Amino acid sequence: HPGFNFGWGGNNGPFGGPPFGLYPDVYRFSCPQVNDIVMSVLEKAIAKEPRMAASLLRLHFHDCFVQGCDASVLLDDSATVVSEKKSLPNRNSLRGFEVIDEIKAKLEEACPQTVSCADILALAARASTVLSGGPNWELPLGRRDSKTASLSGSNSSIPPPNSTLQNLISLFKRQGLDEVDLVALSGGHTIGVARCVTFKQRLYNQNGNNQPDETLEKTYYFGLKSVCPQSGGDNNISPLDFGSPAKFDNTYFKLILWGKGLLTSDQVLLTGNIGNTMELVKYYAEDEGLFFDQFAKSMVKMGNISPLSGFNGEVRKNCRRVNRSN
Numbered sequence: 001h002p003g004f005n006f007g008w009g010g011n012n013g014p015f016g017g018p019p020f021g022l023y024p025d026v027y028r029f030s031c032p033q034v035n036d037i038v039m040s041v042l043e044k045a046i047a048k049e050p051r052m053a054a055s056l057l058r059l060h061f062h063d064c065f066v067q068g069c070d071a072s073v074l075l076d077d078s079a080t081v082v083s084e085k086k087s088l089p090n091r092n093s094l095r096g097f098e099v100i101d102e103i104k105a106k107l108e109e110a111c112p113q114t115v116s117c118a119d120i121l122a123l124a125a126r127a128s129t130v131l132s133g134g135p136n137w138e139l140p141l142g143r144r145d146s147k148t149a150s151l152s153g154s155n156s157s158i159p160p161p162n163s164t165l166q167n168l169i170s171l172f173k174r175q176g177l178d179e180v181d182l183v184a185l186s187g188g189h190t191i192g193v194a195r196c197v198t199f200k201q202r203l204y205n206q207n208g209n210n211q212p213d214e215t216l217e218k219t220y221y222f223g224l225k226s227v228c229p230q231s232g233g234d235n236n237i238s239p240l241d242f243g244s245p246a247k248f249d250n251t252y253f254k255l256i257l258w259g260k261g262l263l264t265s266d267q268v269l270l271t272g273n274i275g276n277t278m279e280l281v282k283y284y285a286e287d288e289g290l291f292f293d294q295f296a297k298s299m300v301k302m303g304n305i306s307p308l309s310g311f312n313g314e315v316r317k318n319c320r321r322v323n324r325s326n
C-alpha cells in the first residue's frame, strides 16, 4: 500500500488502528525498530533454549485458530476473561509467554501503546522461523488485540493430535485454509517436541484393538515406547522431527515418508488417502525450497485470519490483560 502510510499503527488517537486492513509498513513511522527489538530478544532467548523458537511459532497458530489472530491466547483469567490457557490443547503445553512479555516491555519503552500483542505473536513466529534456519517473508501488520478470549473455541477449533485427515482438513477449512496450507503449516513440526500423552494412543491402542498404529515404522516405534510407557510418563517429551529438532528444514517430511511421523496428524498427511496431501508431502520432502516458499505463503494466510482492525479491539499495554476502560 504505497501512499497509505499515515502512521496509523500509532493506535493512540480517535482513529484506532489502520483503516485499510493489514500491511507490512504499519509501524514505519510509529515504531520503525519493532522488528529489530523482536529479533534481538529472540536471538538471546533461542540461543539459550533452541526450543523457544518452536514454542513461539506454535503460540501464533493457537492464537489465530481461536477468534482470529487477536492475542486472545495471551489473556490470563480475570473478572471478564476466561483464559484460553486452560484449554485441552493449551494447558501444560503452551510456552513462551514470558518471552512475549519481555518483547512487549521493550516495545512499550521504545514506542508506548503502539505495537499490538497480536502483531508481536506474528513477528515472533516469523523471527523464530528465520532464526531456526527457515524462510523469511514480508509480514502484514496492524492487528489489534481482543478484549475477550474463548476457552470453548480453543477446545473445539484447534485440531487434536489423533485427528483423522478428514478432521484436519475440515478444521483448517473453517479457518479459510486449504489442504496445501495444512500440509505446509504442519511442516512447523520440523522444530520442537511433543509430550508422550499426545502420541501414546498410537503406541498401544490406535484403533481400540490394543495394537499399535500400523503406519508406525518398527524401529521408531520401539524407540518411542522407551520414552513413552503404557502407563505413566505422560510428560516425557520426544522431538516432532528427531532428525533435526532445532533446525527449520524439510526433514519432517522425509521422516513421514519413512513412517516416522510422531503424531497421528503428521503421519495421516501421507496415509490418509484424501485429496493430494500425499503428493504434497512427497514434493516437500524432495524440494526444501518448495516447502519454504509455501510455508511462508501459508503463514501469511494464517496470520490474516479475522484480524481486528480500525475501531475494533485495542492495543494492550500488558499482553496478559485488557486495558482498563476508565
Ligand code: HEM
Binding pocket: 051, 053, 054, 055, 056, 057, 058, 061, 092, 093, 094, 095, 159, 160, 161, 162, 163, 168, 182, 185, 186, 188, 189, 191, 192, 193, 194, 195, 196, 198, 240, 263, 265
Ligand atoms: C495440523 C494440525 C496440528 C496438530 C494436530 C498439532 C498438534 C501438536 C501437538 C499435540 C503438539 C505437542 C504439544 C504437547 O505435547 O504439549 C504440537 C507441538 C508443536 N506444534 Fe503443532 N499441531 C498442528 C499444527 C501446527 C501448526 C500449523 C504449527 C505452526 C505453523 C504447529 C507448530 C508446532 C510446534 C512448533 C510445536 C512444538 C512446540 C514446542 O516444542 O514447544 N503445529 N503440535
Ligand SMILES: [Ca+2]
Binding pocket: 062, 063, 064, 065, 066, 067, 068, 069, 070, 071, 072, 073
Ligand atoms: Ca485468537
Ligand SMILES: [Ca+2]
Binding pocket: 190, 191, 241, 243, 244, 245, 246, 247, 248, 249, 250, 251, 252
Ligand atoms: Ca527440522
